[in-house]
Amino acid sequence: MIPHIWCEGCGNGIILNCFIKAVQESDLDTNKLVVVSGIGCIGRISGYINSDGFHTTHGRAIAFATGAKIANPSLDVVVISGDGDLFAIGGNHFIHAARRNLDIKVICSNNFNYGMTGGQSGPTTPLEAWTMTTPYGNIERPFNLVHLASASGAVYVARWTVMHVTRLINSIKRTLQKKGFTFIEVVSPCPELFGRYNRMGDASEMLRWLSESSEIHHGYDTSMADIGLRQKLILGEFVDIEKPEYSDLLNAANLRVRETLAKQERPTLVKLEG
Amino acid sequence: MSVLTGTYFSQGDIACAEGAIASGCRFFAGYPITPATEIAEHMARRLPEVGGAYIQMEDELASMAAIIGASYAGIKSMTATSGPGFSLMVENIGLAVMTEAPCVVVNVMRGGPSTGTPTSTGQQDVMQAKWGPHGDCEIIALAPASVQEMFDFTVEAFNLSETYRVPAIVLADETVGHLRERFIIPESSFLKIRERKKKQHDLSSDFQEPELVPPMACFGEGFKVFATGLTHDSQGRPDTRSDAHSVLVTRLCEKIRKNSDRIAHVKQIYMEDAKVAVVSYGSVSRSALEAVKMARKEGMKAGLLKLDVLWPFPERQVEDVASSVSRIVVPEMNCGQILREVQRVAGISKVVFLPKVGEHVHTPFEILDAVRS
Numbered sequence: 001m002i003p004h005i006w007c008e009g010c011g012n013g014i015i016l017n018c019f020i021k022a023v024q025e026s027d028l029d030t031n032k033l034v035v036v037s038g039i040g041c042i043g044r045i046s047g048y049i050n051s052d053g054f055h056t057t058h059g060r061a062i063a064f065a066t067g068a069k070i071a072n073p074s075l076d077v078v079v080i081s082g083d084g085d086l087f088a089i090g091g092n093h094f095i096h097a098a099r100r101n102l103d104i105k106v107i108c109s110n111n112f113n114y115g116m117t118g119g120q121s122g123p124t125t126p127l128e129a130w131t132m133t134t135p136y137g138n139i140e141r142p143f144n145l146v147h148l149a150s151a152s153g154a155v156y157v158a159r160w161t162v163m164h165v166t167r168l169i170n171s172i173k174r175t176l177q178k179k180g181f182t183f184i185e186v187v188s189p190c191p192e193l194f195g196r197y198n199r200m201g202d203a204s205e206m207l208r209w210l211s212e213s214s215e216i217h218h219g220y221d222t223s224m225a226d227i228g229l230r231q232k233l234i235l236g237e238f239v240d241i242e243k244p245e246y247s248d249l250l251n252a253a254n255l256r257v258r259e260t261l262a263k264q265e266r267p268t269l270v271k272l273e274g
Numbered sequence: 275m276s277v278l279t280g281t282y283f284s285q286g287d288i289a290c291a292e293g294a295i296a297s298g299c300r301f302f303a304g305y306p307i308t309p310a311t312e313i314a315e316h317m318a319r320r321l322p323e324v325g326g327a328y329i330q331m332e333d334e335l336a337s338m339a340a341i342i343g344a345s346y347a348g349i350k351s352m353t354a355t356s357g358p359g360f361s362l363m364v365e366n367i368g369l370a371v372m373t374e375a376p377c378v379v380v381n382v383m384r385g386g387p388s389t390g391t392p393t394s395t396g397q398q399d400v401m402q403a404k405w406g407p408h409g410d411c412e413i414i415a416l417a418p419a420s421v422q423e424m425f426d427f428t429v430e431a432f433n434l435s436e437t438y439r440v441p442a443i444v445l446a447d448e449t450v451g452h453l454r455e456r457f458i459i460p461e462s463s464f465l466k467i468r469e470r471k472k473k474q475h476d477l478s479s480d481f482q483e484p485e486l487v488p489p490m491a492c493f494g495e496g497f498k499v500f501a502t503g504l505t506h507d508s509q510g511r512p513d514t515r516s517d518a519h520s521v522l523v524t525r526l527c528e529k530i531r532k533n534s535d536r537i538a539h540v541k542q543i544y545m546e547d548a549k550v551a552v553v554s555y556g557s558v559s560r561s562a563l564e565a566v567k568m569a570r571k572e573g574m575k576a577g578l579l580k581l582d583v584l585w586p587f588p589e590r591q592v593e594d595v596a597s598s599v600s601r602i603v604v605p606e607m608n609c610g611q612i613l614r615e616v617q618r619v620a621g622i623s624k625v626v627f628l629p630k631v632g633e634h635v636h637t638p639f640e641i642l643d644a645v646r647s
Binding site for chain 2: 001030031032034036044046047050051052053054055056057059060063064065066067068069070071072074075092093096250253254257258261267268269270271272
């Protein structure tokens with residue numbers, strides 16, 4: 001499936017590279033790795049990785065991943081998708097998976113628009129930005145993804161840009177060995193569409209903007225870490241905590257059920273006499 | 275533990291859940307909705323007992339996506355809903371068709387459209403089961419008419435979905451879902467349970483044209499399997515050349531159509547010398563049977579063709595019946611759905627329609643009147 005479909009200067013290629021590097025440098029059995037992606041430019045990524053993969057319908061990557069992970073907990077399930085797929089149409093699935101603390105790793109390529117369909121606005125489009133569906137400037141306040149993830153219950157939350165390659169690889173490695181719902185937001189340039197529409201220069205100028213506007217503050221209060229075109233871009237590892245993970249809880253509960261069943265007199269379904 | 279052999283007196287919904295467990299279903303993802311909630315509740319009780327997992331998802335969209343995920347992880351999976359939930363699942367049913375994911379979807383139909391009659395019966399989702407998803411999709415749908423059939427047809431739905439790698443829909447109605455009757459769960463040795471054909475590491479199972487159902491590679495088996503909802507070639511790679519789409523969609527349709535004789539079964543009662551046939555399915559066929567018996571007592575040569583399988587539509591059997599009777603009565607709890615299929619096969623002039631959209635099953639007298647006139 002190579003050559004890929006991404007534009008020159010797209011950040012998705014860097015995300016692909018960082019992910020592969022992180023997997024190679026981790027102790028992962030790639031026979032157990034499943035990459036699930038949704039619809040969008042970044043959604044093509046599962047087809048470019050030599051592992052089990054699934055390309056779902058729009059917004060449903062996390063729901064699909066939930067089924068796969070619970071059915072076979074030995075799988076390492078990673079969801080890589082875009083800002084619209086994960087937080088507009090897929091928003092409900094994101095918050096519930098985080099709430100459950102399911103052991104799936106989510107990586108979001110946030111390029112501030114819907115690239116595949118030509119550059120329309122999305123839930124992370126900054127205020128006043130020009131897109132194909134906000135031709136008079138965006139009036140909607142965008143989501144603060146790291147705050148949303150943290151508030152929903154994710155046990156690891158980080159934000160990097162495609163300029164922060166080493167830190168991104170290390171974050172991905174951290175999530176691959178951590179149990180629970182993890183979230184990494186990767187701020188990524190879309191020079192062909194969002195960048196061009198908002199006169200942000202070519203790919204290298206967009207990358208320079210990412211580099212120069214960002215500041216790393218680990219442990220920063222995520223509620224203050226929202227993104228705007230003319231403000232500092234706060235990066236770092238914001239959340240890294242431990243909480244009981246869903247499959248562990250499920251298995252413990254099921255074990256208790258079977259132990260009780262062995263002792264109980266009344267079966268779940270009562271037979272007819274005679 | 276998984277096959278609770280014995281005789282029971284319970285609801286159709288419960289029998290359906292037991293049929294799933296007996297088939298080896300170990301994953302259920304669903305959302306509460308009247309009148310299918312009891313299926314979810316019973317699966318929540320039983321799955322932990324047999325080492326399976328129940329998860330209540332945030333909506334029906336997620337439920338359908340999750341059961342496809344579980345299927346690709348190698349586990350038999352199921353969801354259950356009613357009309358409004360089925361409407362939400364329709365897009366991902368298309369995904370299951372496109373990625374050939376075996377799974378079972380139970381729709382305990384109620385009155386629609388929209389919120390409709392949550393606690394009353396209907397048969398208004400029959401066409402949607404087949405035509406709901408966009409694109410050309412062939413699925414399998416069974417219509418149980420008793421609590422026993424809720425058990426039996428759920429087992430059959432799993433077998434068919436595994437054999438043909440297609441979503442199989444149990445199209446029940448609220449009447450049979452909530453009805454309480456005696457039903458029997460047989461010894462496990464009497465149950466014929468089918469598993470999907472799995473891909474092997476040697477080349478022996480490699481898919482060859484003109485076979486129609488590829489062996490399935492699941493996650494974690496070392497095959498690095500990739501599946502997508504995009505149109506794809508025989509390796510599963512997205513392929514926008516026009517002939518790839520044609521080849522794929524043709525095979526997905528033929529997979530079911532060419533096996534229609536094996537899949538679509540019916541029950542023929544008093545049909546040997548019948549001059550008037552009642553073609554019905556689901557709860558209505560119970561009244562239809564009574565009506566046919568009463569008609570016979572009055573000296574009329576009436577018979578019942580009960581459709582066990584609605585999709586693929588039993589064309590051959592209906593065509594045979596049409597050639598030997600002078601009239602076909604189709605009673606349905608909708609404004610005309612299977613009616614259209616019967617008309618298509620038997621001709622419009624031969625078919626009399628008896629709709630009932632209103633909260634109850636046809637009475638035998640209503641059907642008898644239509645048979646008489």
